[in-house]
Amino acid sequence: MKRILCTTALTVGALIAAIGLPAGAAHADTAPRIDLRVLVVSDGGPSTDAIAAELDVAGTPYTEIDLTEADRPVIDAELLADTVDGRPRAKYQAVVLPSDNPFAAGSAEMAALVAYEQTYGIPQVDAYTYARPEAGLNYPVEGGYAGSLDGVRAEVTDAGLAGPFGYLDGAVPFEDNSPTVGESYAYLSTPVAGADFTPYVDAAIPGTSQRGSLVGEYRHDGRRELVVTFVYNQYQQQFRLLARGIVEWMTGGVHLGASRNYFAVHVDDVFAADDRWNTELNCTPGDVDCPDGAGTPDPIRMTPGDVTYATDWQDSRGFTLDLAYNGAGSVEHRADNGGADPLADRFVDERAEFRWINHTYTHAFLGCEQDTTVVPWRCATEADGSTRWVSRTTIGDEIAINRAWGESAGLPLENDELVTGEHSGMKVLPQQTDDNPNLALALEDTDIAWLGSDNSREPQQRQVGPSTTVPRYPMNVFYNAGRAAEQVDEYNWIYTGRAQGGSGICEDNPATSTCLTEPLDTATGYADYIVPLETNTALGHVLANDPKPHFIHQSNLAEDRIAYPVLNGVLDGYDALYADDTPVVNLRMKDIGTELQRRASWQAALDGVTAYRIGDAVTVEAPDGVAVTATMPTGTTLAGAAFGEAYAGERSGWTPSAGIPLTLDLPSSAPPSTAAGAAAVTDPAPDTYVPQGTREPAAD
The missing domain is CATH 2.60.40 (Immunoglobulin-like)
Structure with missing residues (x-):
């Protein structure tokens, strides 16, 4: 049955007048003004939230209207358009809806959106909709598919590669992180016969020789819709891969904000040695997690061969590591070895191959003075009960002496960058609830502008005296492990229950994401479990327009060189997904800090x-x-x-x-900002309809 546009049966002329255009403006010589802002109409589901999150991170302005809120604005002609200085203005360059039509039958709000899109040539994204003729697709029950896509490899079509998804190599793998949890739900279907529908991303329809659309463009009634038929959230890899293309499609590649894929890796403690995990004591002798006098330290330190491996690896990957160094590590080694330190000599020979960061001279803890007679440690106190702080002079010397040592070795330094040992000096909960008040003073004394911080403690940038922090992601490749078996043993102890001989952290903190139901095999657990998990976590950061660096330790480049499987996993995974014109951006710390600072200023303004x-x-x-x-x-x-x-x-x-x-x-090849004129109005987009017996999934 043919449906009228709304209960008032508006004509094309009446629609144009309702939107606020002067008579004949659709064909006027003066082009309308299109504001660079997106309208996101949300139903509280994960798909519209994911698109909004993408706009947020990129710095693309948008207005969100939540359909679940009783006092929300009404979507009408006045909200969508007006006139500025005699010129018709479209207030939004694109519209995102939760489906192709989330409104009730005969909705005046949907009628206003249809008229707006027709008049100004505004594209509409259907964030997640059912495959049906009203969206240009056959029902799934007619030779299509409705169900899980966990572990399925979708593909960008030739049209998608030539269009909004050309930054991809072609593959769009859907995650399958758990065999017991459904992670994706989709409708696969073919375009309706005669429909002007172009699939951009598709997948094989099970049991057939056909492929069904997952993302495609439907052109009808003077409108353009990007029809997405799978549910997703902002963290899933399949969305992260397609997010850029969705934004580029809806904006025609003309928008405020920007998105890139970043990856930087800091290697801490270079020249020093890291204490080794003791598999019998379940602690690290020589470090604060072991009681005083428990066990004998067994340090892990790189060799000249490890330096050669690192430089060869960098050359093969086109990637540069950032080395956070402690000069005292070399001085002490020479003192104990008749003046010889082949490791430092090799690093100095290859110094131009790396970027270098001051990590303080001795890696001393620069917060409160630690009382290590108890586990966990606590802050030492004065007689009056006040905290005993490491002095301004001590902190300043740690920075300045290490800088002088690096300069004497010819390291190519940026002297305004600093990472303190263990990110100390800044607050460390629960023991130290405030920054060492002497830290800011010492940073000013030594002209430090950029200070590395631990993202797991403080994910936001902040000021510490004259310095701006650069939050760093800790990789779950432990500082006290040079061998894979040691890493797995410690991982098992941390993430299993007390009944299994573990720490019980997961029992005390059930939200911990890396908990184990049973211990990993120490011979295979690293390669089979930890590496894929850490690779997926780091790659998720890379795909999320997140420039924050990751950090590991020099011990992870020594002995079994356990860092490389994770780093290779990230870079190999990335190379398999992205085209050559979309490389990983590998910035040094101060440039990352500047990027984060600019973003904060932009968002605030x-x-x-x-x-x-x-x-x-x-x-x-x-x-x-x-x-x-x-x-x-x-x-x-x-x-x-x-x-x-x-x-x-x-x-x-x-x-x-x-x-x-x-x-x-803009170049003459840029897509036009508006439609040539108002198209004839036919049927409105109808209500979402799900055939009986077909499951419409709940939002994940």
Whole structure:
């Protein structure tokens, strides 16, 4: 049965008038203004939340309307468009809906959206919708599929590679992290006969020789929809792979904000030796997790051969490690070995192959003075009960002497970078609830601008005196393990229950994500369990536009060299997924800090940013002192010069605003900002319908 657009049966002319366009504006010579902002209409489900999260991280402005809130704004012509200085304005460059039509039958809100999209050529993303003719697809019961896609390898089609997903190599693997938990649900179906539908991502339909669409573009009634027929959340790899393309499709590659894939690895304690885990005592002799006098330290230290391996590995991967060094480690080794230190000599010979970070001279703990007579340790106190702090002079000497040692060795240093031993000096819960007040003073004395911090303790950047922190992800490759069997033994002790001989941390903290139901085999557990898990975790950070570095220790590059399987897993996994024009971005610490700082400033200023497109010109106005981030098509110019840097087939980057409008000139090849004119209005998008007997999955 044919349905009218809404109960008032608006004509095309009435729709245009309702949106706020002057008569004939759809065909006027003056192009309308399209604001660079996205409208996200959410139902509280994970799919719209995932797209909103992608916009958040990239710094792309959006307005969210939650359909579950009773006092939400009504979506009508006034909310969507108006007139500015006599020019019609579309307030949103794209619309994201939870499905192709989340409203009740005859909805005036859906009618307003349809008219808006037709009039201004605004694209619509159906974040997760059922495969049905109203979305350009056959019902799954008609030769398609509805069910789990766990472990399935989807593919980007030729049209997808030539279009919004060209930054991928082709494969889109769906996660299957647990055999007992359903992680994905999808509808696979073919386009309706005669429909103008182009699949961009598809997968084989089980039991047939056909492939069904998972992401595709449906063009109808003067509108364009990106139809997504699988459910996802913001953390799943399949979404992370496709998120960039979804945003590029909805914006035509013209939007504020930018996204890249970053990976940096810091290797701590270089030149020093790391104490070894004792598999019998379940602690590390010589370190604070063992009682004083328990066991004999058995240090792990790299060899010259390990340096050669590291340089060869870097050359083969096109990747640079950041080495956080402790000069005293070499001085002490020479003192104990007749002046010889082949490791330091080899590193100094190869110093230009690496990036170097000051890690303090002796790796001393720079917070409170530690009382290690108890386990866990506690802060020593003065007679009056106040905390006894490591002095300003001691902290300053640790920084300055290590810097002088590095300079004398010719290490190519950035002297404003610092990682303290164990991130000490900053608060460490539960023992030390505040920063050492002497830390900020010493950082000022030594001109430190960037201070490494532990992301597991403090994921946000903050100021410590004159320094800005750079949160670092700790990899679960332990500092006190040089051999795979030691790593597994310690992993088993930490993550199993007390009845199994473990620490019981998971019993005390059930939310711990790495808990084990039974101990791993010490001979195979590292390669079979820990490496895939750590690879997946780190790769997830890489795919999430997250520039924060990861850190391991020099012990992990020694003996069994247990870090490399994880690092290779991340880089090999990435190379298998992305095209050559979308490389991993490998920044040093201060550049990561700058990127995070710019993002914070941009997010704080975003409500005061105005950006819009008129024809082939984009204008951006931002507060003075705030750098503008944007993504534009290749060929875009700013003041006659190429805008930004090439990445993923586009141009993106940061540009100082100086408080004056920036004008970006788009190439003639850029997609038009509006439709040529209002299309004839036929049927509205109907209600979502699920045939009887087919399960519509609950949001995961």
